[in-house]
Amino acid sequence: MEKEVYSLCFMCSARCPIKVAVKDGQVKFIEGNPHVAGMEGSLCARGAASISSLYDDQRVKSPLIRVGKRGAGHWRKASWSEALDYTSDKLKEIIEKFGGHSVVLAERTQLATHVSKTFLKAIKSPNHFTHDALCKGSVNTACRSLFGCPDTEMNMDYKNAKHFILFGRNLFEAIEVKPVNGMMEALEKGAKLTYIDPRVTVTATKAHRYLMIRPGTDLALNYALINVILKENLYDAEYVDKWVLGLGELQAFVNDYTPEWAEKETGILAATIVEMAREVAEDKPAVIFHFGYRGASHTNETYMRRSIMILNTLMGSVEAKGGFFFKKGPGEVGGKPARKLTDQKFSKIEAPRFDKVGTPELPLPDPAHGVGQMLPHAILNEDPYPIKALIAFRFDPLMSIPDTNLTKKALEKLDLIVAIDINYSDIAWYADVILPESFYLERTDCIQQANGLKPQMFLRKQTVAPRHDTLDGAIILKQIGERLGIGKFFPYENMEELVAWQLEGTGFTIEDFEKKGFVAYGKDQIFWDRKNGIKLKTPSGKIEFKSSLLENAGFESFPAYTPMPSPPEGLFRLLVGRNALHTHVSTQNNPYLNELCSENVLWINEGRAAKLGISDRAMVEVSSKVGSGRIRAKVTDLIHPEAVFMIHGFGHEAEKAGRSYQKGVSDAVLQESIMDKIGGSPALHDTFVSVKRV
Numbered sequence: 001m002e003k004e005v006y007s008l009c010f011m012c013s014a015r016c017p018i019k020v021a022v023k024d025g026q027v028k029f030i031e032g033n034p035h036v037a038g039m040e041g042s043l044c045a046r047g048a049a050s051i052s053s054l055y056d057d058q059r060v061k062s063p064l065i066r067v068g069k070r071g072a073g074h075w076r077k078a079s080w081s082e083a084l085d086y087t088s089d090k091l092k093e094i095i096e097k098f099g100g101h102s103v104v105l106a107e108r109t110q111l112a113t114h115v116s117k118t119f120l121k122a123i124k125s126p127n128h129f130t131h132d133a134l135c136k137g138s139v140n141t142a143c144r145s146l147f148g149c150p151d152t153e154m155n156m157d158y159k160n161a162k163h164f165i166l167f168g169r170n171l172f173e174a175i176e177v178k179p180v181n182g183m184m185e186a187l188e189k190g191a192k193l194t195y196i197d198p199r200v201t202v203t204a205t206k207a208h209r210y211l212m213i214r215p216g217t218d219l220a221l222n223y224a225l226i227n228v229i230l231k232e233n234l235y236d237a238e239y240v241d242k243w244v245l246g247l248g249e250l251q252a253f254v255n256d257y258t259p260e261w262a263e264k265e266t267g268i269l270a271a272t273i274v275e276m277a278r279e280v281a282e283d284k285p286a287v288i289f290h291f292g293y294r295g296a297s298h299t300n301e302t303y304m305r306r307s308i309m310i311l312n313t314l315m316g317s318v319e320a321k322g323g324f325f326f327k328k329g330p331g332e333v334g335g336k337p338a339r340k341l342t343d344q345k346f347s348k349i350e351a352p353r354f355d356k357v358g359t360p361e362l363p364l365p366d367p368a369h370g371v372g373q374m375l376p377h378a379i380l381n382e383d384p385y386p387i388k389a390l391i392a393f394r395f396d397p398l399m400s401i402p403d404t405n406l407t408k409k410a411l412e413k414l415d416l417i418v419a420i421d422i423n424y425s426d427i428a429w430y431a432d433v434i435l436p437e438s439f440y441l442e443r444t445d446c447i448q449q450a451n452g453l454k455p456q457m458f459l460r461k462q463t464v465a466p467r468h469d470t471l472d473g474a475i476i477l478k479q480i481g482e483r484l485g486i487g488k489f490f491p492y493e494n495m496e497e498l499v500a501w502q503l504e505g506t507g508f509t510i511e512d513f514e515k516k517g518f519v520a521y522g523k524d525q526i527f528w529d530r531k532n533g534i535k536l537k538t539p540s541g542k543i544e545f546k547s548s549l550l551e552n553a554g555f556e557s558f559p560a561y562t563p564m565p566s567p568p569e570g571l572f573r574l575l576v577g578r579n580a581l582h583t584h585v586s587t588q589n590n591p592y593l594n595e596l597c598s599e600n601v602l603w604i605n606e607g608r609a610a611k612l613g614i615s616d617r618a619m620v621e622v623s624s625k626v627g628s629g630r631i632r633a634k635v636t637d638l639i640h641p642e643a644v645f646m647i648h649g650f651g652h653e654a655e656k657a658g659r660s661y662q663k664g665v666s667d668a669v670l671q672e673s674i675m676d677k678i679g680g681s682p683a684l685h686d687t688f689v690s691v692k693r694v
Helices: 050-054 079-096 113-122 132-147 177-188 217-232 237-243 247-254 259-266 271-284 301-314 374-382 404-411 426-430 473-484 494-501 548-552 592-596 606-613
Strands: 002-007 017-021 026-032 062-068 076-077 103-105 126-128 154-156 165-166 192-196 209-211 287-290 324-326 388-391 416-421 433-436 447-450 457-461 518-519 573-577 599-603 619-623 628-636 643-647 689-694
Touching: 002 457, 026 050, 050 592, 062 079, 079 103, 079 388, 079 416, 079 433, 079 473, 103 113, 103 374, 113 126, 113 473, 126 132, 126 374, 132 301, 132 374, 132 548, 154 217, 165 271, 165 301, 192 271, 192 416, 217 247, 217 271, 217 301, 237 301, 259 271, 287 301, 374 404, 416 426, 416 473, 447 494, 473 494, 599 606, 599 619, 643 689
Parallel strands: 103 126, 103 388, 165 192, 165 287, 192 209, 388 416, 416 433, 573 643, 599 628
Antiparallel strands: 002 017, 017 026, 062 076, 062 433, 154 324, 447 457, 457 518, 573 689, 599 643, 619 628, 619 689
């Protein structure tokens, strides 16, 4: 029997719509959903490799309970009843003794995140955080400071843009299919691409202008660009006069940040900065200064991302064709969104968050995502209170939070570590109990509310039966909740019932997704009227260059630039990033993807390497103040002399993930725990390392 099932990929967080061919209960082929504009049937390597994850014999196949020392890999197989009883009994003891706030749930943001948040609200814990906190917390804060909404409520009209300016946003290697296709379409129509990065990436090779900037000095470049744009009146004056608060203050602030000043800081010629500002302005408003996805590099990250958003605003590109737009929800056309379990009424939670977000110590990061790198500090210091249990839902703090050795030390203080995972992640290997989730092709998931120029809903639908003794994550949390006496907050018995509950009141049913995999609230794109119709959520109703969010919390809107230090003699600034073949720390053991990229290497400038006696492919030891590891060198002239670079996500310690075990180095082992205290992101590029030949 053959069938085609429309679903959503989950090999990364982009959730690309897909069409899955199934024959006799086996997945035979996966392609992009041909009914979705921008997909046209295309899919990235990770999506195509889904099949090998589904049939991988190194998956977690049943619930497991630890019987040896944490991290030693000694387990016993358990039934679901036993594993859930074990987990619930431990949680019940902890909650009764220390309170619900002693439980933290960390996850990779997903369609069932509202289920996770409901679980915590029901046990009276405020302590939910996501991988977004470690990825783009400062982007979120910067966006709220200007537009009154998080970055997730904005997107870009790639295919109609005339000029892209990317600050390390290596789009062609951190693949999202629709944006890449949209950018390629724009480039083929004559759009230009300016790419700024200390390293020559694949995206750099596609650029019309590539600038090898000195690491960490992007904010200086942007201040100089703003200086030129304002002094030469290159901005969209009508738009800015209508929608901006604080232009005069910005003009006075950037007066001394000239291209000549920026040249000394960035290494980019003053003439190039002036030329770039003039050239980009010719294409306004169809201009995209990309504010990035992973914005977690330096302690000035909030202001760097704000400067990019200010440049977009000066170009008049916010709510413009070929620029940025605010995502439109079903309310724009009289529709209703899918319900979430978090819409229910819960008892008030009195305890502060473990990371102190929302308190005077960290007033501005978004509590919807939290500040994940504070977890080991909160556990070790028992500040603001003891943390006793961690539920890691397809999230790995050992490889995602800077300073792995500190995180390990903190985890030893916990009474319970629960991993809900598909694979043997490092945190699963370190857990007390592993509760295996069904792979995304084996489960129906919660509704995706896909707001945009056209508000839509998508459904991830089960394509084949689970191959092993696994359950959906939303069912696992429900069954633990029932054992804890909070079952009333989970009004469903299976995922189909949960989806039907979500759709109540929307006018749609599960059957409506059969034909194309999605439903649309309307046919036409929605752009707001740029003269009178832009709906901003800031207190002033304006785009706030002079930010009430920042200044009410005691921070400046326009802080003086602090020079970015070069590494001390003999050291390098550690840069990290991704390639097109892997997602965070979750795909390195995938059979297909591991074959293509099985370990990371250390990019090092050929001149610096020669002085250290390091040849290409030689084994080197990389060391920081907090950790070290051995990795092969990639000697090249395609990276700035002050920096070294490695791909994130390698150096796994889980032995049963045999293909990725001990391959390469985990950047988290090397990174110091440094952060942008305004936006909440870790400063992943503020660690200095030494490199020596082994």
